[in-house]
Amino acid sequence: MKIKRYKKVNKNINFYINNFGFRQPYQLLVDGTFCFAALNNQVNIADNIPRYLHGETKLLTTQCAVMEMETLGSKLHGALLILKKYGIHKCGHEGKPVAGSKCLLSMLGNHNENHYIICTQDRDLQEKVRNIPGVPLLYLHIKTPNLEQPSEASEKFAKERLSGIGEIEKVAINKLKTEKGLLSQEDKPKKKRKKGPNPLSCKKRKKPGNLQNNNIKKKEGQPEIEKKKRKRIKIPQHVQEALLGLFCWTSFGIYFCCPFL
Ligand SMILES: [Zn+2]
Numbered sequence: 001m002k003i004k005r006y007k008k009v010n011k012n013i014n015f016y017i018n019n020f021g022f023r024q025p026y027q028l029l030v031d032g033t034f035c036f037a038a039l040n041n042q043v044n045i046a047d048n049i050p051r052y053l054h055g056e057t058k059l060l061t062t063q064c065a066v067m068e069m070e071t072l073g074s075k076l077h078g079a080l081l082i083l084k085k086y087g088i089h090k091c092g093h094e095g096k097p098v099a100g101s102k103c104l105l106s107m108l109g110n111h112n113e114n115h116y117i118i119c120t121q122d123r124d125l126q127e128k129v130r131n132i133p134g135v136p137l138l139y140l141h142i143k144t145p146n147l148e149q150p151s152e153a154s155e156k157f158a159k160e161r162l163s164g165i166g167e168i169e170k171v172a173i174n175k176l177k178t179e180k181g182l183l184s185q186e187d188k189p190k191k192k193r194k195k196g197p198n199p200l201s202c203k204k205r206k207k208p209g210n211l212q213n214n215n216i217k218k219k220e221g222q223p224e225i226e227k228k229k230r231k232r233i234k235i236p237q238h239v240q241e242a243l244l245g246l247f248c249w250t251s252f253g254i255y256f257c258c259p260f261l
Helices: 002-019 032-040 044-053 061-072 074-085 101-110 122-130 152-180 209-215 237-257
Strands: 027-031 057-064 088-091 116-119 136-139 144-147
Touching: 002 044, 002 144, 002 152, 027 044, 027 122, 032 044, 032 061, 032 074, 032 122, 032 136, 044 144, 057 061, 057 101, 061 101, 101 116, 101 122, 122 136
Parallel strands: 027 057, 027 116, 057 088, 116 136
Antiparallel strands: 136 144
């Protein structure tokens, strides 16, 4: 297989894996038209398709698809034998079989919950399948299997779901983080930077008070001595008056006791 083709298949199958939860073994829902085309072009479905998809596959069909082939006569006998080899999934039409295309569509439902890959050459069925999101379509182009690129419906559904879940999840996660106090620095809204020159590229302004201090170089290893501020003790007024009186009396006593001084 050419690299370009390999990349294309990988891209398409990964779309369904990532957006719609497809997993191996891939469930291939095959109808009579696909088996008929494979037989005509000598394509071995059981060998070629897993190799093409690079993964394990389960080949499946429905009872309605088999019964439709049986009613179409001997020309399709070979295709019928191939189809009968595959596993039959219950379609819910037991006792009241419907057309193969209708049955396959009913198996898909609205969102293809069982992750089927539809293998058909029926153009009408292909058109209807494209309108259901999350349904890969596989058909044969002569001898070459071709997994069609995701339809518009699938792309749209995947985009809407991703954007919706993303927003809801973000809000819920941030709310929980805020409640638990786990809001990291990255999650917090960033503060706007102040405009102006980069402070790291500018010289620091020298304060006038620091100029004198900067001139006095400290000796290395010498502990910094903190200057203690003197506390001014306020003496109450009555104490001041008492002290003044005491001082006057003392001076007066000294004067009289020592008149010659
Ligand atoms: Zn059915």
